[in-house]
Amino acid sequence: MGEIVKKNLPIEKKEMTRDQAIQLFQQKGEKFKVEIIQDIPASEAITCFQHGEWLDLCKGPHVERTGEIKAFKLLSSASAYWRGDEKRDRLQRIYGTAFTSQKDLEEFLERRKQAEARDHRKLGKELDLFSTMEELGPGLILWHPKGARIRKSIEDFWRESHVKGGYEIVYTPHIANRDLWKTSGHLDFYQDSMYSPMDLDGQDYQLKPMNCPFHIQIFKTQLRSYRDFPLRWAELGTVYRYERSGVLHGLLRVRGFTQDDAHIFCRDDQLESEVAQVLDFTFSMMKTFGFSDFEVYLSTRPEKFVGTDANWEHATSALKQALESRKIKYEIDPGEGVFYGPKIDVKIRDVIGRAWQCSTIQVDFNLPNRFELEYVSDDGTRKQPIMVHRALLGSLERFFGVLVEHYAGLFPTWLAPVQARIISISEKVVPYVETILEKLKAQGVRAEADVSNEKLGSKIRSAELQKVPYMIICGQKEADQGKVSVRSKKKGDLGVMVVEDFISLITSEITNKN
RNA sequence: GCCACGGUAGCUCAGUGGUAGAGCAACUGAUUCGUAAUCAGUAGGUCGAGAGUUCGAUUCUCUCUCGUGGCUCCA
Missing domain, CATH: 3.40.50.800 (Anticodon-binding domain)
Known part of the structure; x- marks a missing residue:
């Protein structure tokens, strides 16, 4: 690198035709580049950049001369799948960065160092908040007394706010008959990330990967009337999901975690205002935790989905209306909805500008259908309620990790383990x-x-x-x-x-x- | 799960084919102190686990495990 910079070679852009490009890279034996070229739409020009002997396919832009690079550093190397597909070839990827001055590079490295200093895994150890250990297994968190004090403050505030906000608190078990997940349809979609069933008296039982079927069962214990709605049931529900070993990361990605879950059962005509209310609730709670910058996304129907077009249309427009009624700026995330309905995701921005996805609001017409939920409407007929899943903090583990990083361990007094x-x-x-x-x-x-x-x-x-x-x-x-x-x-x-x-x-x- | 790299005292880290060391923390003693480190001493390790090579393995090889950085995934 140093030599190339020293030579101060000009970097030249070369346009070529598709056939020329394919021939060139075929000669070089670069099958991946050939594949990229074949995928470039005919309307777009194919460009290569060259300095000295080195010629490579690139869209650009580049610096004019290699001498402009005054400072560079290789940061890491990692393998990546070709086109992100794990069934395909692996490539070695080298990460590096370059700056026009040594000073800029040093500033960049300094910022990285600061981010490292607020790493929740490092602070979790230093402040004695939590740990994970080989003896327990990966992705399972031990909350130490000081971490637990903070968590308790979060939970107390959460419960208090939910009761004030018109929610009822419920509790449900950690395991249940596996049939529940067959009925819900989750087994079809998420079997790979559910733990193996255990045999109890000849019946299959399942460690719960989510709380919704339990809340649904509470719903079904009575004949519900349209007058009962909305029913808002909230639970700090601990769930277990098998996450692949390579994705685990501190508190941010774990195998056992507690969701601040709630399900709202409501009528069609209540959907929009319920969603709007959840949005208000989300922002006010996040503000209390010190977050004031948000990014909001509306995720629409994915490729694999259940339910009718009309349902999706209705639910998506209700979410849109709710966002617009609150004058919230949002972006559409096409195809990123859950299989059972569209959703709104809220990302919070922390003090050093990183965005974290925590809150989610999801409309669901699949579960009411599969569990055959119904209520008696004002005209005496049976109708199906709509269900809204929502989590404000997401998972307590993850949210706690984000909080640690946001405050760099210096919690506001109400959360501080030792005040x-x-x-x-x-x-x-x-x-x-x-x-x-x-x-x-x-x-x-x-x-x-x-x-x-x-x-x-x-x-x-x-x-x-x-x-x-x-x-x-x-x-x-x-x-x-x-x-x-x-x-x-x-x-x-x-x-x-x-x-x-x-x-x-x-x-x-x-x-x-x- | 895949690729790469790692695991040495509670923590941060040196080190070596002949079974290990520092600083901080801990403990004991002295000191009784005014806004970010008082001094001295003591104790502390199956060198992640298992197997193999070797006269001998913490060191070399293999398997497993946990972690780190990515990829893919995240109801």
Whole structure:
């Protein structure tokens, strides 16, 4: 590379006809290039670029001369399937990047380093939040006490919001008779990612890969009336899906996870407003978690699907109407719907600009049909309800991983596993530290004391590294005055105040979820 | 699942065909300290697992397993 750059060769564009190009690459023995050329529409020109001896097929554009490349670096290499098809040949792919100055390259590498520093797998270890281990098997998460504290805060908020939002909370088992999945049709579509059945008294039972059939069974326990709708049933439901070993990734892709699932059963005429309400709910919840940038996609009918044209048409237009009624900008994702209906996906943008798919809202007319759901309508006839599947956070594991990266481990106080750490300056003030600790705990603050035999600087460093939002420093001065010295992780030294003032400061931050 | 690369102390990592070392953490002692690392000592490892080659394997070979980067996939 260095030599090519040094020679400062001009890079020349060469257009050629299809036949010339095919002949050229056939001579070179490059069967893949020949295949690409054959796929280029006749209306488009075929171009090659050349510098020195090197000639290759490329659409361009290129820099004018090789000397323009002042800095480059190879980043990684990996194998890829030809045309992304695992049944076809494999190619070795080399990833690299080039810049017009060494400084730009260094900045780029610095940004990568920063992204690495907020990697949830690294922080999960450093902050003692979660782990996975060989002894358990891949893709299965152990939530450590500190991770579990955060998860509990998320769940508490989630439940509270759902109850306020007109949902009922339900619970369902982790396994069920496999027939449920035969009826639902999931076995036909997703058998490969479902775990093998287990034999219980001669019946096949199945570890659940989703929660919907359970909610449907609750629906079926009564004869429903049009007056009952909408029924909104939500569950933090833990599901298990077999993910291929190569796709597992920290918390973002796992084999056992908890969906913040809900199913809304409603009438035709309620569909649009229900969807709109879910959209509002999604944005307001995400805002509380610190996300304000969104990308919205409407996914339409895929190649493999069930249901009638009329149903798809109706559901898709209801989703569209809901988006438009809320003046939400969205893009159409053609053919990316689920086999049973169209969907809206919401991606959130994190603080360094990466988009994460979390929320999904899916219309389903397959399951009501397959499970023969019905209700008594106002004219006394039996009708089929519409079902909406929705998850706001998606999976708690994944969402948690995204949160860790978004905040780089420095959680807002309401989520922080340790909200305040009380630090003693000397052994003499330990009893005072304990009274402060009790006061904070009594107000529901997640506080802990550091009375170890270390210097103040060292204890502060340790609290800083653990990203504790507040450090409460107690020395003889504070003990004498009955006050505390407050240091905020974000704002630094806040000075000395009476304990009650600190308590109202931190508790208001916690209740307001700032 | 596929390709490539990895797994050494709790963590971050050196190292070697003759069974291993550092820093931090832990523990013990001294110190009682004012806003990002006090000092000293102690302990800690079947070198991911199994098999093979070898007089001898943590080191070489194979299989498995877990992880990492990609590909494909994600109800």
